[in-house]
Amino acid sequence: MLENIMSWVTNGKVTPGTVLFILLIYSIFLWIKNKLNISRDRVNNSSARKMQIESYFKQQGGEDQREIYIAWVNLLINLEEVSKKYDDKAFKELKEKTTLYGSEQTVKILSSYSHYVYIHEGDNNEYTYMGIVYFAYIAASLKHDFTGYDVDPLVLIRLQFTDYDDLKDKFLECKRKIDWDIRWNWK
Numbered sequence: 368m369l370e371n372i373m374s375w376v377t378n379g380k381v382t383p384g385t386v387l388f389i390l391l392i393y394s395i396f397l398w399i400k401n402k403l404n405i406s407r408d409r410v411n412n413s414s415a416r417k418m419q420i421e422s423y424f425k426q427q428g429g430e431d432q433r434e435i436y437i438a439w440v441n442l443l444i445n446l447e448e449v450s451k452k453y454d455d456k457a458f459k460e461l462k463e464k465t466t467l468y469g470s471e472q473t474v475k476i477l478s479s480y481s482h483y484v485y486i487h488e489g490d491n492n493e494y495t496y497m498g499i500v501y502f503a504y505i506a507a508s509l510k511h512d513f514t515g516y517d518v519d520p521l522v523l524i525r526l527q528f529t530d531y532d533d534l535k536d537k538f539l540e541c542k543r544k545i546d547w548d549i550r551w552n553w554k
Contacts, residue, residue, distance in 0.1 A: 432513050435464050441508040443499065444527050465505065473508040474547075479548045480505065493541070496534070498542040499524060 379457040393548070394448035440459050442453070453461065462481070466474055470484055487494050510518050525531045 373533050431464060432468050432509075433466060434459065436506065436509045436513060439465070439502060439509060440523070443502040443506055443523060444459055446499065446502075465509070468512070469509060470512045473505065473512055476501070476504045476545075477546065479552070483548075489514055493537075496537045497541045497544070500538055500545060 368423070381412060462477060465477055469477065474539065480498075483497060500520060503523040506523055507518045507520045521538055521542060528534065
């Protein structure tokens with residue numbers, strides 16, 4: 368086979384244009400391979416960095432994370448009782464800790480909630496339902512942050528509300544609005 372290739376090259380069947388074309392194709396192949404390696408390295412480095420940060424926060428604030436998660440779940444479960452306990456200062460502290468230990472997604476949800484409260488505080492009956500669904504969203508997101516398990520926010524609400532079936536449509540509408548806000552207002 369090597370003899371066939373050598374005779375093909377030496378008999379003048381390979382023109383300089385053919386050689387240039389082959390070199391061009393080979394150069395493009397090397398360039399693409401290099402770009403793919405750089406992209407893969409960036410993804411690997413980014414993932415490793417995120418894992419380091421996550422590990423650090425889990426080591427440093429395991430108890431704080433647990434307390435934050437419990438606080439949001441309590442807001443959902445014992446809304447009236449706990450809301451008396453949380454004055455502006457205590458709630459601000461809870462938001463600060465959530466921002467410190469929560470993922471980017473959790474902070475987006477918290478920010479969306481804060482913005483909603485700022486614009487709509489006490490406006491209508493929907494305000495109460497939106498607050499409940501936001502609390503469930505934050506608790507579900509924190510659960511994912513701290514354990515890796517996903518829970519639908521409506522499952523958390525259903526755990527608490529005996530009249531969930533009667534209010535299901537309201538909760539679903541609130542969930543739809545929150546999903547839209549989180550997805551489209553943070554791009």
